[in-house]
Amino acid sequence: MRGKRPTNRLEFPHYSNILDSLLMAQYIFLTLAAISVLSALSMVLSKNPVHSVLFLILTFFAIAGQYILLNAQFLAVVHIIVYAGAIMVLFLFVLMLLNLSKEAEPQKSSVWKLSAAITAGMLLVTMVGALRGGIEVNIPATPNSQVGLVENLGKVLFTDFVVPFEIAGILFLAAMVGAVLVGKRDLRM
């Protein structure tokens, strides 16, 4: 028995590594969830709209971390490019363009704020109460970890979802033309 102790000592750290990595997923999930929820709340509650945009970008990065944790690498990359890279820059740009300051920020009355908080709280209670009965999904015992990779999603996107993909292109074109037309100062050339 004494002769085997070195091998045991070699095996033990390996085992604890697996245990740590199992718990590590939960730690990462909870940390990212806390960051995103707190920064989402700060976004709603901060008076300055620029701070709101920055807190929302932090929320989006935490959600991108959740996608990476879910092994949805394509979604994580697209999420960062589209949301943090394009949409939030657009929001920030419009905010700077309109030159909205903290003083110009309209505020709702405290009665309205209280009723909004009560409404949102009741919505949360209702949704959680409806979900508490248990979510019955048959999760497969051996999940396919490759499902979120770029290769697999590309194959699905360009075989089963070709028509919606092309329609998305048309939608973007229509949105672009619409945004330009709406933003034009006078419609005559």
Place this chain on the structure above:
Amino acid sequence: MLEAIQTIPIDYYVYYATLLFVIGVFGVLVRKNAIVVLMCVELMLNAVNLLLAAFSTYLSDAQGQIMVFFIMVVAAAEAAVGLGILVMIYRNTKSTDISLLDNLRH
């Protein structure tokens, strides 16, 4: 990697996404600035996206993630057109206060 994911019950993702969605609803109700209201709508879309991606991964079904991709496409188009409309509104009213936009009520 995915075995580590399965130590997180799918219920956690459901409650987490619900919380983010409700924060978005609260923001839409409580804020008067139209830009921040649009941002709260984006937050609600993201809560739904996260839930779709979580179920897609847990069920090994790629269609959920494709759906997230299309939601992102529509969200980008919506943000562009919405912000264009907002700039137009600002030109006319010199404000982004949504409570000024009650012309249809009169």
